[in-house]
Amino acid sequence: MADCEKQVMIVAIDESEHSAYALQWTLDRFLAPYAPNCPFKLIIVHAKPSPTTAVGLAGPGAADVLPIVEADLRRIAARVVEKAKELCTSKLVTDVVLEVVEGDARNVLCEAVEKHHASMLVVGSHGYGAIKRTVLGSVSDYCAHHAHCTVMIVKKPKTKH
Numbered sequence: 001m002a003d004c005e006k007q008v009m010i011v012a013i014d015e016s017e018h019s020a021y022a023l024q025w026t027l028d029r030f031l032a033p034y035a036p037n038c039p040f041k042l043i044i045v046h047a048k049p050s051p052t053t054a055v056g057l058a059g060p061g062a063a064d065v066l067p068i069v070e071a072d073l074r075r076i077a078a079r080v081v082e083k084a085k086e087l088c089t090s091k092l093v094t095d096v097v098l099e100v101v102e103g104d105a106r107n108v109l110c111e112a113v114e115k116h117h118a119s120m121l122v123v124g125s126h127g128y129g130a131i132k133r134t135v136l137g138s139v140s141d142y143c144a145h146h147a148h149c150t151v152m153i154v155k156k157p158k159t160k161h
Contacts (some may be wrong), residue, residue: 018073043098047104049073106142106143122154
């Protein structure tokens with residue numbers, strides 16, 4: 001089985017603890033050193049919003065704010081990627097590609113599936129209620145319906161109070 005073709009698994013990450021949990025869960029079950037002889041090729045994708053989307057405004061003053069927002073979004077993306085690298089290293093997973101792609105997460109993830117011919121997409125579930133999910137839109141729901149591969153939605157267990 002040494003020459004078997006690795007399937008591509010994409011894991012979506014953002015700055016949320018749900019995302020970190022989904023990555024850790026995936027590493028533990030599919031990619032740790034004790035995983036099958038022919039593990040997945042892991043690609044971790046962070047969708048960085050564009051500054052205009054993040055600000056959500058146009059008009060006078062917007063030009064002054066956009067560079068500040070862009071710098072902040074770059075810092076967040078760097079922090080998210082660094083945290084993912086650290087998690088992979090702690091699980092002894094070294095064969096990993098990390099990508100930061102600007103755009104709406106729904107589109108970025110579905111496009112990454114196509115680009116890399118992924119057989120699986122892993123996304124975390126934020127656990128939003130119905131109203132918040134309706135307003136914000138569910139990335140996992142969109143991907144489950146539009147990505148041309150298996151989509152695994154990893155839910156973080158509720159903590160007992």
